[in-house]
Every structure is written in structure tokens, then in C-alpha cells.
Amino acid sequence: MSWINIGILSLISILPRWIVHPFAKAYVAGETIEKTVQVVKRMNQLGYTCTLDILGEHIQSPSKAEKITKDYCSLYEVIDKETLNCNISIKLTHIGLELDEKLVENNFQMILRQADSHNNFLRIDMENSPYTQKTIDLYQKNIHNYEKIGIVLQAYLKRSLEDAQALNAPGFNTRICKGIYNEPSNIAFKEKIEIQDNFFLITKEILSGEGFAAIATHDIPLIDRIESWIEQNNISNDRFEFQVLYGVPMGFKLKRLLSKGYTVRQYIPFGPDWFDYSLRRLKENPKIISYVLANLFKR
Numbered sequence: 012m013s014w015i016n017i018g019i020l021s022l023i024s025i026l027p028r029w030i031v032h033p034f035a036k037a038y039v040a041g042e043t044i045e046k047t048v049q050v051v052k053r054m055n056q057l058g059y060t061c062t063l064d065i066l067g068e069h070i071q072s073p074s075k076a077e078k079i080t081k082d083y084c085s086l087y088e089v090i091d092k093e094t095l096n097c098n099i100s101i102k103l104t105h106i107g108l109e110l111d112e113k114l115v116e117n118n119f120q121m122i123l124r125q126a127d128s129h130n131n132f133l134r135i136d137m138e139n140s141p142y143t144q145k146t147i148d149l150y151q152k153n154i155h156n157y158e159k160i161g162i163v164l165q166a167y168l169k170r171s172l173e174d175a176q177a178l179n180a181p182g183f184n185t186r187i188c189k190g191i192y193n194e195p196s197n198i199a200f201k202e203k204i205e206i207q208d209n210f211f212l213i214t215k216e217i218l219s220g221e222g223f224a225a226i227a228t229h230d231i232p233l234i235d236r237i238e239s240w241i242e243q244n245n246i247s248n249d250r251f252e253f254q255v256l257y258g259v260p261m262g263f264k265l266k267r268l269l270s271k272g273y274t275v276r277q278y279i280p281f282g283p284d285w286f287d288y289s290l291r292r293l294k295e296n297p298k299i300i301s302y303v304l305a306n307l308f309k310r
């Protein structure tokens with residue numbers, strides 16, 4: 012971590028929330044569902060599909076995990092009522108993964124039943140490596156009950172290509188991202204080029220088989236590389252989509268993807284836990300500080 016990043020991180024941790032809020036605002040839809048609905052509507056009008064995520068993770072009490080589960084269930088109702096082009100992504104530690112296996116399974120199935128009754132999709136975000144296998148297991152246990160579920164494979168994990176090979180089948184829907192957590196080098200690639208190559212290999216693996224690939228990255232050279240391969244191999248548009256985090260500047264790239272008829276999805280986090288969540292992310296991956304600052308100046 013650079014000394015500048017260490018300094019900024021310590022400063023952010025002690026600053027009042029109202030000072031930090033304008034910086035986080037670009038990346039978080041808001042604290043309330045009302046504000047978030049407005050953001051999703053605006054994104055839909057611009058041609059993007061969306062995914063909503065209630066900020067938070069590592070819940071330590073069963074009653075809080077149940078409350079978040081209920082919030083996710085009501086979110087499907089709001090999406091339907093407001094006719095939003097939008098689905099949902101959850102983190103399993105937000106609904107009790109660290110507490111009790113039965114609790115997380117019940118909560119997960121409650122959200123799945125709600126997704127089913129609204130004919131909508133549910134994706135499980137991938138958290139750090141102690142949860143990788145547990146996440147895949149829960150996905151595999153439930154995919155037979157409701158097929159509109161997806162998971163995430165992280166290109167920095169050395170195991171992910173094999174996971175892709177094992178899971179790839181009709182109906183398999185995975186987001187591919189680089190991975191945000193700080194993982195040890197015995198299980199994770201550390202060099203940018205290795206991660207990009209693995210991302211490309213996993214995407215090719217999914218699209219050469221019968222799965223659906225959600226290509227989640229802001230790395231424009233990597234997107235270009237995947238786009239060329241997709242075009243050379245005549246991969247049909249309904250086999251993949253591109254995904255980005257709300258607020259990350261991409262120049263004209265997203266408009267160009269939309270103009271080619273590709274689906275582009277904005278991942279939009281919201282909720283009252285924005286401050287703690289942003290701090291945890293920054294502590295885990297301080298390079299985001301440099302991105303945020305660079306992007307602020309570009310604006």
C-alpha cells in the first residue's frame with residue numbers, strides 16, 4: 012500500500028460521514044429505496060439493465076440476517092411494482108453464512124421463492140476464499156429447485172477455471188470478475204496479466220460450452236479482447252452480457268457496447284451501510300483509493 016493511500020485511508024476513517032458522503036455518492040445509489048428506484052429508472056431509460064445490492068456483509072446476529080432477507084424479498088416487489096429492468100445480487104455472509112448453515116439456507120431459499128414468484132433472477136456475489144466452496148455448494152444444492160440463479164467466478168483464483176469447467180452446463184449463469192479481496196499467492200494470481208489471461212480463459216470456457224457469461228470488468232483492453240473473440244466466434248448476444256459498477260467512468264465504451272446490441276448491466280449498491288462498507292472495501296483493496304481520486308479528477 013502506498014504511503015499516500017495509507018494517509019488517505021486513515022483520514023477517511025476519522026472524517027465525519029457528511030464529508031466523505033460526496034465522494035461515495037458517485038458509487039452508491041443512495042441510502043433509501045426511493046432514491047435507488049430513481050437511479051434504476053434513469054439507467055433503464057439510458058438502455059442499461061441493472062442489478063441491485065443492499066450494502067452490507069458479515070452479519071453477526073440471526074435477527075439482522077432475517078431482516079436483510081425480508082428487505083431483499085420486498086425489493087423484488089418494488090422491482091415489479093415499478094416495472095424496473097432489474098434483478099438482485101446478494102452476499103451470503105449478509106444473510107447469515109457466518110452464523111449457521113441452516114439459517115443461511117432458509118434465508119437463501121426464502122429469497123429464491125420470492126425471485127421465483129416474481130419471475131426474476133438472483134445472483135450470489137462471491138466473497139473471500141473461505142466462502143468459495145460454501146457458495147458453490149449452496150448454488151448447486153438449489154439450482155434444481157429454481158433455475159434463475161447465478162454465481163460469480165473470480166479470475167484471480169487459480170481454482171476458477173476448473174470450477175468453470177465443472178459447472179458449465181445449459182442454464183449455468185456466471186458473472187466473471189477479477190476479484191476484490193486480498194488473497195494469498197498460493198491460491199491466487201497476483202500479476203495483472205495473469206488475472207486478465209485467466210479472465211479471458213474462463214469467459215472462453217463458458218461461451219464455448221453452454222453457459223451464460225456476465226463479463227464484469229472496467230478493464231477496456233480486456234473487454235476489447237473478449238469482444239473480438241466473441242465476434243470471431245459468432246457467439247450469440249443472448250449468451251453473454253457486460254456488467255459494470257455504477258459510477259465507474261468508462262468513457263464512450265458502454266454506449267458503444269449498447270449500440271452493438273449487447274446487454275450492459277449496471278451493478279448498483281445502496282443502503283444505510285454505505286460508509287462502513289466503503290471503508291472495508293478500501294482497507295481490503297487500497298488501490299481503489301487511487302481509482303476514485305483519478306476518476307474524481309477526470310470528472
Ligand SMILES: Cc1cc2nc3c(=O)[nH]c(=O)nc-3n(C[C@H](O)[C@H](O)[C@H](O)COP(=O)(O)OP(=O)(O)OC[C@H]3O[C@@H](n4cnc5c(N)ncnc54)[C@H](O)[C@@H]3O)c2cc1C
Binds near residue numbers: 277
Ligand atoms: C458488476 C460487478 C460485480 C462484481 N462482483 C464481484 C464479486 O461478486 N466478487 C468480487 O470479488 N469482486 C466483484 N467485483 C469487483 C471486481 O472483482 C474487481 O475488483 C473490480 O471490478 C476492479 O477490477 P476491473 O476488472 O475493473 O479491472 P482493474 O484493472 O482493477 O480496473 C480497470 C479500471 O477500472 C477503473 N476502476 C475499477 N474499479 C474501480 C472502482 N471501484 N472505482 C473506480 N474506478 C474503478 C479504474 O480506472 C481502473 O484503471 C465486481 C465488479 C463488477 C464490475
